[in-house]
Amino acid sequence: MSGEALDRLMKMRDDPYAAARAWKERTGGKVMGYFCCYAPEEMIHAAGALPVRITGENRDISKSGAHLQNYCCSLARTGLDMALDGTLSFLDGTVFVHTCDTMQRLSDIWRLNAGFAVHADLVLPVRFETSSAWDYMTSELASFAEGLEKELGPMEDSALVESIKLFNRNRALLAKLYQMRLASPGILPYDQALWCSTSSALMDKAEHTALLEEIITDLQAGTATTDGSGVPLFGIGSVMDQWDFLAMVAESGATFIDDDFCNGRRYFDFEVPEDVPPVEGIARRLWGRSSCPCKHVPSRDRGACLADRATAAGAKGAIFFQFKFCEPHAFDYPHVKKALDKAGIPSLNLEFEQGSVSIGQLRTRVGALVETIKA
Numbered sequence: 001m002s003g004e005a006l007d008r009l010m011k012m013r014d015d016p017y018a019a020a021r022a023w024k025e026r027t028g029g030k031v032m033g034y035f036c037c038y039a040p041e042e043m044i045h046a047a048g049a050l051p052v053r054i055t056g057e058n059r060d061i062s063k064s065g066a067h068l069q070n071y072c073c074s075l076a077r078t079g080l081d082m083a084l085d086g087t088l089s090f091l092d093g094t095v096f097v098h099t100c101d102t103m104q105r106l107s108d109i110w111r112l113n114a115g116f117a118v119h120a121d122l123v124l125p126v127r128f129e130t131s132s133a134w135d136y137m138t139s140e141l142a143s144f145a146e147g148l149e150k151e152l153g154p155m156e157d158s159a160l161v162e163s164i165k166l167f168n169r170n171r172a173l174l175a176k177l178y179q180m181r182l183a184s185p186g187i188l189p190y191d192q193a194l195w196c197s198t199s200s201a202l203m204d205k206a207e208h209t210a211l212l213e214e215i216i217t218d219l220q221a222g223t224a225t226t227d228g229s230g231v232p233l234f235g236i237g238s239v240m241d242q243w244d245f246l247a248m249v250a251e252s253g254a255t256f257i258d259d260d261f262c263n264g265r266r267y268f269d270f271e272v273p274e275d276v277p278p279v280e281g282i283a284r285r286l287w288g289r290s291s292c293p294c295k296h297v298p299s300r301d302r303g304a305c306l307a308d309r310a311t312a313a314g315a316k317g318a319i320f321f322q323f324k325f326c327e328p329h330a331f332d333y334p335h336v337k338k339a340l341d342k343a344g345i346p347s348l349n350l351e352f353e354q355g356s357v358s359i360g361q362l363r364t365r366v367g368a369l370v371e372t373i374k375a
């Protein structure tokens with residue numbers, strides 16, 4: 001590691017929600033949880049609350065089994081378990097963006113059983129780029145903002161504009177960090193770069209932005225911390241929080257050079273345009289950023305886009321790291337794999353459940369991919 005700021009951020013990984021609990025204690029403000037990165041964090045922030053991403057965790061299920069079948073993804077099962085056993089008791093409420101079937105059902109189960117005071121749903125269009133989808137999306141975002149105001153407090157337009165600027169600054173810094181790694185992968189191990197992005201959704205944004213500024217200055221002044229000569233890979237999936245897995249990939253002689261994880265580049269991709277009214281700007285970002293398999297963007301073929309991005313990053317291989325039972329990513333996989341094959345990028349599809357990742361088995365498969373690429 002290089003520098004005090006990075007050190008501070010990395011310590012958070014042992015207790016990802018400590019910063020949110022401390023923020024609540026310090027400010028007395030409200031904390032709003034959310035699962036999906038289509039949630040308009042700026043609106044929550046502008047209403048005076050702290051938006052915090054719930055990413056599940058590696059744990060044995062004790063309580064959520066009574067509400068969710070074993071064939072739901074572990075993100076939903078461990079997240080609900082954390083709510084039911086009090087791990088998320090610092091939350092005042094939760095925002096659910098209706099993306100996949102699991103999230104839509106989880107919203108109702110959560111509202112009825114988790115016991116938080118505030119519950120908000122945001123139902124965005126599935127197919128973008130039509131005028132009716134645009135009208136629906138902007139009106140849905142506007143009424144979501146009104147609903148938040150009733151629950152959290154006033155959200156002045158000027159406050160929303162300031163929140164957008166702050167969040168854009170944070171996005172620009174994360175993009176710069178990823179760009180610096182692309183040019184020189186040895187400056188920062190990938191798991192630390194990904195944690196820089198992941199932690200942005202877990203703490204006060206201004207505080208995180210100040211840390212990022214410092215980290216980037218330190219990296220610009222410092223020397224490489226690893227030799228950066230590993231086989232460059234591209235990562236694809238939803239939430240990637242398996243740090244032991246990433247350590248194993250590095251030990252196997254590879255490094256992720258870029259990704260499409262929703263706590264990675266998909267989280268900070270594309271800034272909110274600041275030259276249009278704030279709600280319109282937020283809608284434009286959600287519309288324009290790298291889409292997840294729950295959304296259909298007719299002008300952008302997801303497979304071709306990912307293959308182009310992997311090629312541009314210089315990736316020699318790709319790893320799909322998917323939650324078991326995640327239908328959107330599973331349905332998308334054959335199409336994206338075909339596009340990667342066409343671009344000459346070999347790939348590996350790994351399924352996992354939080355709490356039961358077998359690093360030994362995965363090591364063999366990752367090792368085989370790395371050897372194939374090197375051959």
Ligand code: SF4
Nearest residue numbers: 073100102238323326
């Ligand atoms: S998109 Fe996949 S990983 Fe995300 S909540 Fe839905 S089923 Fe789970």
